[in-house]
Structure formats: structure tokens, C-alpha cells
Amino acid sequence: MTSTTAAAPATASPSAPRSKQRRKSRLGWNLLGLLVFVTAGFPVYWMLNTALKPAKDAIDPHPHFFPTTFTLDNFRRALQISDFWGPVGRSMIVSLSVVVIGIAVGMLAALAISRFAFRGRKIVIVGILAVQMIPLVAMIIPVFLLLNDLGQYDKLSGLIITYLTFILPFTVWTLRGFIVNIPKELEEAAMVDGCTPTGAFLRVVFPLLAPGMVATSVYGFIQAWNEYLYALMLMSQQNQTATVWLGNFTTKNGTEFAPMMAGSTMMALPIVVLFLIVQRKMAAGLTAGAVKG
DSSP: OHHHHHHHHHHHTTHHHHHHHHHHHHHHHHHHHHHHHHHHHHHHHHHHHHHHSOHHHHTOSSOOSSOSSOOSHHHHHHHHHSOOHHHHHHHHHHHHHHHHHHHHHHHHHHHHHHHOOOTTHHHHHHHHHHHHHSOGGGGHHHHHHHHHHTTOTTSHHHHHHHHHHHHHHHHHHHHHHHHHTSOHHHHHHHHHTTOOHHHHIIIIIHHHHHHHHHHHHHHHHHHHHHOOHHHHHHSOGGGOOHHHHGGGGEETTEEOHHHHHHHHHHHHHHHHHHHHHHHHHHHHHHHHTOOOO
16 A cells, blocks of 8 residues: 555656646747737737828827727728729739639649650749749849830730749649648549549649638739839839829828828738638538548
8 A cells, every 4th residue: 555655746747847848838839929920910900990090190190009089080081182993993803814824834834744754844843933932123134124115014915924934833743742741542533433634634623722722812913912023113193003102102292191091901801801701611622622531
């Protein structure tokens, strides 16, 4: 009896320090996550804070972290300062066109690179990576000259082609990673059951590829929607996009910070709504498309 009771504390004692260490580690990671959340979320909060406060409070040298007065005058001013719906409509056309064309072409290219062996396949893969390493600023002058020669300067079609040059390589590379992780035996099993290669892709690979397509589409839409440099250089003021439209708040008399933040808030709404719609479908697709081996 004595030996049994004496041995119990000896076996239980090593687990106590490990449990305490795990709690400390979990607390540290939680604090780190909270810090990252605050750092990433504070600019968004400050944008909303500035958009909802009176314009005179936005330039106060001693700003308040919480607005004392709420107003919607900044949103009305943002809609009145210049044409709002025109730039937003053009940005929506460009972003959706880039997403649709990029996904259609990128999926076919990723499928060819992943499933077929052909001469120069590795060169194509390296080329896709190399294109993504080139700074966008370095291509402004060549792109401008090329679009001018093709008659695509100051046209939405020229802007769509330009955006595809840096969004399409990322789309191909991302979708290739999803396709490679889908076992090829699933397609072979479908073809054994009587499916054609096209039917096997549509019935087996495509449903499993849907989460990757959704994630890539969201990335492409955000990149095209938020792009500023090429939209500024390749489009005139009459055909400006939403990001360039925000520059109208800076005049020779100064910058209207509160209406600018109101305009930025309205510009961010489509992305927020898109993410809220797609997030649940993305999570459901990832769960439903999981392959258990």
C-alpha cells in the first residue's frame, strides 16, 4: 500500500510542468494573434472612424479614437465631388472580365501543365515563376507603347489585357497546385467506368478544383479592383477607374480626408460583400472535396 501511494505522485508530477508550459505557449500564440489582428484591423477601423466623423474633426491635430459625433455628410460629399458610379462600373467590368478570362484560360493551362508531359514543360513552369518576379513598375513604359501601337490605350479592353499579364501567371500556378494534389487515379477510375477524359474531368476533377478556383478568383478580383498605377497611366480622366477616382479628393486647396475615407469605405464594400458570400462556399467546398486515403 505504501509503495503504491508513493509511486503515484512520481508519475503525475512530470505532466504538470508540461501542461503549464502548453498553457503558456497557447497564451503566447493567442496574444500574437491578437496583436496581428489589431495591427491589420486598425487601419480599417480608422478609415470608418474618419468617414463617420465631421470633416473638421478629421483634421484635428488631437484626434479621438472614438468619434463623438456621427454624420453621413462625408458620403454625400463623396458622391457629389465627381462621378462615382461611372468609375465603379468600369472597375467592376474590368475586375469581372479579368476573373472570368483568367480562370478559364488559367484552368486549361494548369491542367495541361499538370496532366500532360510535353517538351518544354519545365521551361513553361519556370517562365511562369519568372514573370511574377518582375516588378510591375518596370513594365509601365513597354506596356504603354505596346497598347498605343495596338490602339488599346485608354480602353477597358487594353486595361483588362494588362491586368491579365500579372494575374494570369499567378492563377495558373495556383490552380496547378490544386490539380497536382488531386489523385490521377480518380480520373482513371472514372474512365474505367465509361467516362471520356472530358467527362472524367468535369465529374471528378472539376468539383474538387472548385475551392481553388474560388480562392484564385477572389485574389484576382481584389488585385484588379485595387490596382492603381496602370489604371492611372493607361486611362484618361474620362475613363478613370474607382481607385483613380479617389484622387479627386486631393486638390490645390488641400485634401478632403473625411470624404476620401468615405469614398474608400464605399469602394471596399464590394470586396467585403464578395468575401462574405464566398467564404462559406469556400469552406463547404474544401470540406466536401476532401480526399481521404
